[in-house]
Amino acid sequence: MKELNHETIERLMVQSIDRMVASAFGESGLDALERLMKCVKKIYRHLPFEGLSMKRMIVFIAITSSLSLVGKRGRLVSTYEELAIYVQDTGGICQMIEEDRFLVWDLSESDPLNLSSGAIVYENHDFVEKIYFQNQFVVLPEVYKGGGSVLSSPTYWDLEDALEHYDIRLARRSTCQILKECWYDDRRILFKDSPEKIMRRSLEQFLRSRMQADVRPEQNTDETHPIDLKVSWGTITALIEIKWMGASIKNGHLTRHYPSRAIQGLAQLCNYLNAERTSSPHIVVRGKLIVFDGRRGGIRIRSLKATRPSKYATKEIEFPDDMLRHRDMLSPKRIYMEVFN
Amino acid sequence: MNTNALYDVLYILDSVEDLSAGLRSDYLHGVLYLSCLLSLVDGQTVSQWGYQFAETTKGGPFSDDIYTAVEFLSKEGLLEEDTKVDRVFIGSEGKEKLKKLKVLKTLYWRNRFHDAVAYALLRLSIQQTIAALKREPTFEQVDRLKKRSILFDETSVKYIRKGFDLIIDLIGRDASRYLRLVSVMWLETILEDWKNADAEGVGL
Numbered sequence: 001m002k003e004l005n006h007e008t009i010e011r012l013m014v015q016s017i018d019r020m021v022a023s024a025f026g027e028s029g030l031d032a033l034e035r036l037m038k039c040v041k042k043i044y045r046h047l048p049f050e051g052l053s054m055k056r057m058i059v060f061i062a063i064t065s066s067l068s069l070v071g072k073r074g075r076l077v078s079t080y081e082e083l084a085i086y087v088q089d090t091g092g093i094c095q096m097i098e099e100d101r102f103l104v105w106d107l108s109e110s111d112p113l114n115l116s117s118g119a120i121v122y123e124n125h126d127f128v129e130k131i132y133f134q135n136q137f138v139v140l141p142e143v144y145k146g147g148g149s150v151l152s153s154p155t156y157w158d159l160e161d162a163l164e165h166y167d168i169r170l171a172r173r174s175t176c177q178i179l180k181e182c183w184y185d186d187r188r189i190l191f192k193d194s195p196e197k198i199m200r201r202s203l204e205q206f207l208r209s210r211m212q213a214d215v216r217p218e219q220n221t222d223e224t225h226p227i228d229l230k231v232s233w234g235t236i237t238a239l240i241e242i243k244w245m246g247a248s249i250k251n252g253h254l255t256r257h258y259p260s261r262a263i264q265g266l267a268q269l270c271n272y273l274n275a276e277r278t279s280s281p282h283i284v285v286r287g288k289l290i291v292f293d294g295r296r297g298g299i300r301i302r303s304l305k306a307t308r309p310s311k312y313a314t315k316e317i318e319f320p321d322d323m324l325r326h327r328d329m330l331s332p333k334r335i336y337m338e339v340f341n
Numbered sequence: 342m343n344t345n346a347l348y349d350v351l352y353i354l355d356s357v358e359d360l361s362a363g364l365r366s367d368y369l370h371g372v373l374y375l376s377c378l379l380s381l382v383d384g385q386t387v388s389q390w391g392y393q394f395a396e397t398t399k400g401g402p403f404s405d406d407i408y409t410a411v412e413f414l415s416k417e418g419l420l421e422e423d424t425k426v427d428r429v430f431i432g433s434e435g436k437e438k439l440k441k442l443k444v445l446k447t448l449y450w451r452n453r454f455h456d457a458v459a460y461a462l463l464r465l466s467i468q469q470t471i472a473a474l475k476r477e478p479t480f481e482q483v484d485r486l487k488k489r490s491i492l493f494d495e496t497s498v499k500y501i502r503k504g505f506d507l508i509i510d511l512i513g514r515d516a517s518r519y520l521r522l523v524s525v526m527w528l529e530t531i532l533e534d535w536k537n538a539d540a541e542g543v544g545l
Contacts, residue, residue, distance in 0.1 A: 002478050004504040008533045009526065013511050018522050030518055037463045041360045150466050153361060212365070212427075234362050 017131055017138050021120065024134035025063050032061040032120040033131070039096045040122050041151045046084035048236045048284055049124075049152035053327055054091035056107055056125045061096050064118030074103030088284070089327075113137070124149075155213075155233045156286055156330060162210045163290070163333055170206060171292070171335045178202040182292075184249050185304045188340045189296050193250035199292050200228050200242050207231060227272055237285045238330070239276070241269045245312075246294030246337075254301065259317045262291045266323045266332060273328040289332035291317065296339060309339035342413060345391030346406035348448045349373050349455065350414060351439040354431040356459035361467065363421075363428035366411065367400060371471045372462065374402035374492070376454040378477075379524055382505045387493045394492045402474065402492060453520055460521040465528055473528040476535045477501075504530075 013019060021029040040059055077083050077094075078101055086092055086104050093110060095103045112121045116132035123130045129140040129149055140150060170176040174188060179202040182195035192198075200217060207215045207229070214232045229240040243265035247256045269287040276285045297311030313336055323329065353372055357364060364372070377390045387393065392406035411429060414420040419435035422428070431439070442448055461470060474480060479497030493501075508526045512519050 003500065004507055004527075004530050005534050005537075006507055008530050008537070009507055009511060012526060012529050012533065016522070016526065018518075018525065019512075022516070027518075034460060034463065034521075038360065041463065045360075045362070150464065150469075153466075 021133050028063055032063050036061050036120050036122055042080050043084055044152035046080055046235060047088050048155040049149045050156040054087060054089055056091040057087050058093040058112050058123050060115050060119040060121040062119045074105045077102045077104050155236050158211060159231060159238055162207060166206050167335045172338055174337060176202050178205060186340060189299060189304055189306050191246055191248035191294055193248055195248055196242055196244055204229055235283050237283055239272055239285060239287045240290060241265050242290050244292040247299060262317050263319055265289050266319055270323055270326050286328050286330050288330045291334045292337060293334050294337045343392050343406035346410040348442050350407060350410045351431060351435055352455050355439055356455060357462060358431055363430040365427050366429055368467055368471055369429060370403050370407050371474055372458050373407055375474060376458045378501060379454045379457050381498060381502055382523055396490045396492060457520040457524040461524040461528055464525045470528055473531040476531050
């Protein structure tokens with residue numbers, strides 16, 4: 001049985017935040033560190049780390065004085081929900097005074113290193129997390145590949161991961177048993193009539209089995225436009241709109257959907273997001289457009305062939321900038337569905 | 342019904358309530374396995390913990406007593422389950438029950454081990470914690486061809502204690518909150534050793 005490596009233990013001990021905080025502030029420092037991390041974790045239950053639109057957030061607990069370390073008088077906030085709303089757009093500085101009582105300021109008021117002379121300070125600056133104490137700091141390691149915080153459960157990044165898997169393993173070659181039903185022919189040149197219902201069912205089944213989230217189909221965001229899928233992690237939500245491009249056939253007649261259809265979908269999603277922001281300001285919502293792309297070049301209906309089947313394989317959709325820049329929009333995903341060779 | 346298991350389920354779910362939206366049932370078994378391991382730090386024996394853990398063909402660590410306790414508590418309305426996402430939560434009646442049990446001398450000695458686990462869950466993600474537990478040397482050594490292997494025998498307990506002692510030698514047993522630090526450091530060391538072994542292309 002292999003024993004723990006002594007050198008590893010010694011190295012980790014040197015890097016240990018607990019040890020450093022204990023030597024800086026003693027027992028009260030360790031107590032503050034634990035309360036600070038709990039506090040940040042609670043904030044991220046209302047404000048998903050991965051979907052943050054603000055650039056910087058600072059949270060601290062004073063050790064040397066019960067008085068505020070920030071010059072100006074702060075605004076008192078008494079719930080985590082309210083705190084999340086305050087910081088979600090522009091960021092801010094929060095001082096935890098006691099359980100569920102905070103003072104908040106604008107970011108311009110102070111910097112974390114100065115604060116740390118008498119406080120334990122957490123900072124998230126562009127997804128880099130640091131803990132400051134007594135004029136020094138340690139960087140918290142990333143938990144997931146490409147980012148992620150130990151203080152937050154994965155939400156939107158988990159969704160992006162899942163969609164990537166769905167794209168490569170299940171949709172691209174139509175290996176998903178449900179999705180393959182959307183094709184009219186075996187070579188995958190034409191879609192059946194109204195393939196979006198099959199696409200939605202395929203994606204819904206996949207996300208349900210893959211994600212630790214509540215996945216529901218056709219949710220009304222307003223009276224006229226239901227959204228295709230809604231994925232929720234508590235008060236954090238992703239609205240998914242599904243569109244397709246290519247040609248479908250019904251009674252010998254083709255219906256073609258072009259990139260304008262995808263752009264229309266993104267515009268619809270912008271409207272949903274605006275409606276959600278007005279009706280449920282306490283819920284964090286992001287939108288995701290999924291475009292199933294089955295376009296083929298030079299379709300011959302009689303022979304069910306395409307002279308340039310992969311013409312659009314790498315042809316991305318040009319979406320209007322203002323829609324892509326919508327504060328609550330995640331990047332649209334085009335899933336190119338290959339022809340069968 | 343195993344009272345220790347019943348108490349442990351309520352206590353740990355209450356401790357993590359604010360931090361995560363409940364716990365997946367297999368993770369619940371995992372974190373209570375860590376509590377049990379930590380009790381060895383203070384010279385307790387596994388039999389003093391009051392119930393056993395096993396590795397089964399369906400995975401592990403798994404405890405029959407925890408499984409039965411969750412079923413019982415859910416049926417009695419003390420726990421709430423979200424079957425869609427396989428999560429279990431403590432309910433308000435569960436909290437009331439826990440308040441009453443917490444004062445019992447026969448149970449409150451267990452709190453410090455659960456508190457140390459809750460602290461580890463603050464510092465590491467639940468996925469990292471479970472990954473570390475499954476790479477813990479005694480767990481790795483389990484014979485997976487057997488349908489069910491009881492975790493911990495005399496040799497494995499000796500090795501686990503030895504690992505804890507290496508850490509305590511550096512921290513000092515009199516250090517404040519040393520149990521919390523031991524739990525974090527022990528898990529981090531396993532993950533780091535595993536990462537290094539992986540990079541060198543050898544298994545632990």
